[in-house]
Amino acid sequence: MSLSSVKRLGKRVIDYPEETVPVASVTEWVGNLINNPVQRAKRYLLSLFPIITWIGRYNVGWLTGDVIAGLTVGMVVVPQGMSYAQIATLAPEYGLYSSFVGVLIYCFFATSKDVSIGPVAVMSLTVSQVIKYVQQHHPNQYTGPVIATALAFICGFIVLGIGLLRLGWLVEFISAPAVSGFMTGSAISIAAGQVPGLMGITGFDTRAATYKVIINTLKGLPRTKLDAAFGLTGLFFLYAIRYTCLTLERRFPRRARVFFFISVLRNAFVILILTIAAWLYCRHRKVGGKYPIKILLTVPSGFKHVKQPTVNSNILSALAPKLPVATIILLLEHIAISKSFGRLNGYKIDPNQELIAIGVTNTVGSCFGAYPATGSFSRSALKSKSGVRTPLAGVITAIVVIVALYGLTSAFFWIPTAGLSAIIIHAVADLVASPAQVYSYWRVSPLEFLIWVAAVLVTVFSSIENGIYTSIAASLALLLIRVARPRGSFLGKVTIRSSDSDTQREVFVSLTKDNVTNPHVKVVPPSPGVLVYRFEESYLYPNVSITNSVLVDYVKANLRRGKDMSNVKLRDRPWNDPGPSRHGGEADQAVNERKPILHAIVLDFSSVSHIDTTAVQTLIDTRTEVEKWADHPVEFHFAPILSPWIRRALVAGGFGIGISSSRTTPDFAAVVPHDGRSFKETEIDRDDDPESGDIKKDSDVSVSEFEPVVPVDTPFFHIDLAAAVRAAESGVKHGRS
Incomplete structure (x- = not known):
């Protein structure tokens, strides 16, 4: 035209x-991908080491904040590292190895200043379950440390590959409630598994399903030992110091930072007091080679287990069934933490680079005897509140761990394991979703609330592995359901009048009550013979059948049938379309005559960002069906077209082009x-x-x-919905004239 x-x-x-x-040209699309390959390669290589972008501007002001944050986190990571190694059923020094390598290497690859890499509770529990699984299926072949370091190397290598290939976007398919449910269930499992150690109860497997551990713990309460005096006392003081400092912060806001650092040091303080108490009580009470309470005993100083990890085909096949869940936890927890602190502190992280960071951390860490490490929520929050300025604070934390590893191991001998259990329970309690957070899931999306509940229940009554798989599968299923069964609505007009002027405009809202617009507002349908339908998802192969059925069924129910079927003999009618009955044919035809003649269908594409081959073919089928029903050509108008590829696809399907009966002019712009x-x-x-x-x-x-604004060779494409409806309605009037 x-x-x-x-x-x-x-x-x-x-x-x-x-x-x-x-x-849109395929050549242009390919050209954009391969444009300036040298520059793209250079940017890619530089992006692998973000430290280059800021280390040249490092200054004394940054150093002060980093030293304070690094020392603060170091005070926490030392007792936590040994505690988490206990969860992983490893010797305490392996937790220190993981703590040192994580915080040291991460700063060179980090895009987050707040995240602290090291042993975490959920990953430690997963390691313990992997060790248990491998030793059950391959008895007397591999020790716990060999399995743990091999797991760190293999999972780290997988995550490193995902980061280098820029596939970090895969994590986005797991919803926040699914992650929260899995973390909550895991925290409950970890806490339940540490209660026996807190109370000195033995005689059953603390790595069994959580509900079994809880039942056996309750049965074993009469067997409580003296360890409970140390464990319960430590747990009480951990919470007492925390809530006392919080109260004092609110009452004396000018001294808030002082009380904050006092609260931060509560782990180290409690461990120090319990260690002194254990030493005073146990040093002269060794009977039969055993002490009256369970203590940590000898912790080797330095790096005694530095060696190449054992990775061969046999151990790879033994670990294979557990690699997916370990890898998912490794990357999922870290990305979730780094993103949350990025939003909180006003900077943007690169998920792919973060995956590279933890990939390198674990592959290198396995050579130092470290087991899998990832981002820690509690230590990252602590690092952020301490005023960290750059990722270089991790080097200060690494120095603290080295000092502890070489200079304090003799003091670690007297640490009561019940005290470490108290620290673990106190730490993982923060991973449990609060009632307000859970209620918000219900308010926002009841289906996502059910995913949260399912993740928690499966984790508690089955295993962490099944819990993470359940949460991922439920998230993907919900996503597919939303794509495959999209919402859509037929629209009518509402005239909006500004309260401060005489101007007015037309907007389009659903013809039916949708609990969004005021039900008392009068919605005027478009001109008879014009349908306006709004998509609420992209138009893709999973949802095209639903949309086709909605449009065709609506046309058949509300628009006039062009062909008088009462004059068609029964043998000539389709088997699935009996037409009007023999006795009520005249009445049916009279009802049909009162319906408007279909002239045009206006499709609101304002939410459609993608369209595919199946969708275009289904749209052609829809046009064929409605034109067969109306027994004449029907115009299809589209507004707005958001992508040149949508325009290209629709034109290829025969839409947009041709001669319109519209008497309106396209919108022009300067x-x-x-x-x-x-x-x-x-x-x-x-x-x-x-x-x-x-x-x-x-x-x-x-x-x-x-x-x-819109090229005139596609008169059925419009810049907005109002223009499309005006064009369709003017065509109806022109046809009547």
Whole structure:
């Protein structure tokens, strides 16, 4: 359709002779991918080491904040590292190895200043279950440390590959309630598994399903030992110091930072007091080679287990069934933590680079005897509140761990294991979702609340592995359901009048009550014979059948059938379309005659960002079905088209092009200065348009001032929904005239 056939916009419009409007080109798309390969490669290599971008600007002010944060985290990570090694059923020094390598290496690859890498509770519990699984299926072949270091190397290598290939976006498919449910269930499992150690109860497997551990713990309460005096006392003081400091912070806000650091040191303080108490009580009470309470005993100083990890085909096959869940936990927990602190402190993390960071951390750490490490929520929060300025604070923390590993191991001998259990329970309690958070899931999305509940229950009554798989599967299932069964609605008009002026405009809302718009507002349907339908998802192969059925069924129920089936013999009717009954044919035909004739269908594509081959073919089928019902051509209008590829796909399906019966003019907009293309002026004759009205001509309009926003060779594509509906309705009026 040439521009000379369009008959509005002031006095003149522009006609570009023999010009075709370009469509999206595959060549251009490929060209954008391979554009400047050298520069892209250079940027990629530089992105692998983010430290290069900021280390040159390092200053004394940053150093002060990093030293304070690094020392603070170091005071916490030493007792936590040994405690988490206890969860992993490893000797305490392995927790220190993981703590040292994690905080040291991460700073060179980090895009987050707040995250602290090291042993964490959930990963430690997973390691214990992996060790148990391998030793059950391959008895007397591999020790716990060999399995743990091999797991760290293999999982680290997998995560490193995911990061290098820039596949970090895969984590986005797991919803926040699913992660929260899995973390809550894991925290309950860890806490339940530490209660026997807190009370000195033995005689059953603390790595069994959580509900079994809880039942056996309750049965074993009569067997409580003296360890409970140390464990319960430590747990009491941990919470007492915490809540006392919080109360004092609120009462004395000027001293808030002092009380904060006192609260931070509670782990080290409690362990120190319990260690002194254990030493005073146990040093002269060794009977039969055993002490009256369970203590940590000898912790080797330095790196006694530095060696190449044992990785061969046998151990790889033994670990294979557990690698997916370990890898998922490794990357999922870290990405969730780094993103949350990035949002909290106003910077953006690179998920792929973060995966590279923990991948390198674990592959290198396995050579130091470290077991899998990832981001810690509690230590990251502590690091952030301590005023950390750059990732270099991790080096300070690493120094603290080295000092402890070489200079304090003799003191670690007397640490009561019940005290470490108290620290673990106190730490993982923060991972349990609060009632307010859980209620917010219910308020926002009841289905996601059910995913949260399912993740918690499966983790508690089965295993962490099944819990993470359940949460992931439920998240993906919900996503597919939402894509496959999208919402959509037929629209009508509402006239909006501004309260502070006389201006008014038309908006389009659902014709049916949707609990969004005011039910008392009058919604006017479009002109008879025009349907307006809004998509609420992209138009893709999982949902096209639903949309096709909605449109076709609505047309058959509400628009006139073009062909009088009462005159068609029974043997000529389709088997699935009996038509009007023999006795009530006249009445049925009278009802049909009262229905409006279908003229146009307007599709609101404002939420459609992608369209595929199946969708275009289904749209063609929809057009065929409604035209067969109406027994004449039906116009399909689209607004707005968000992507050149959507335009290309629709044009390829035969939509958008052709001659429209519309009597409206496309929307024009001011253009950039003339670029040298040839054009000619076209005078507008308004007299041949009965609906144009007597509009005053403006002789000052320049031919180079305006062009159509949407190319005129696609008259069924419109810039917005209002323009599309006006075009469709004007076509109905023109057809009647």
